[in-house]
Amino acid sequence: MDNGESSYRRYLEGDDEAFDEIVKALFDKLVFFIERYVHDYHLAEDLAVDTFAEVMVHKTRYNFRVSVKTYIFMIGRSRALTYLKRHKRQLLPLEAASDTPSQQCIEEELLSRERDRLLHKAIAELPEEMGVAIHLVYFEGLSYDEVARVMKKNKKQVDNLLYRAKKQLRETLEKEGVTTS
Secondary structure, eight states: OOSSHHHHHHHHTTOHHHHHHHHHHHHHHHHHHHHHHHOOHHHHHHHHHHHHHHHHHTGGGOOSSSOHHHHHHHHHHHHHHHHHHHHOOOOOOOOOOOOOOOSSOHHHHHHHHHHHHHHHHHHHHSOHHHHHHHIIIIISOOOHHHHHHHHTOOHHHHHHHHHHHHHHHHHHHHHTTOOOO
């Protein structure tokens, strides 16, 4: 899938398989993104399904000014914030540890997992906007312009958020004894 535009154009022309391609490419990423707001994986899945349902129902709203991914993430963010506003849930901190398998020896793998755990913990401790910006840029690969649209900020605000977030992450990780380069 290029950036989703050709698939979306095919979907607008009546090719339902093109929509399936978009869902397959973005669903898991959208769930992970929404989970950063609601801190409940199953709820995030439900909100992601609602997001794609909204795209299906209002398929002509997409105007191709942003990538399909950015458009869908904007809707997902809106769904998550609306849910939180309506339910006024108490947010719980993320407790994530990396389970990615490694080919390294056991000691190196344990050190790597510990660094990942500390990084995820440090990201979870960031103010929400900083954590979201870090997630969108470094985990989802969105550009600063796309992140600005998703977060309803300008590019300079996103740049400032990321600068402060990286500085805070570096300080937190150094206190934990993790070397940063």
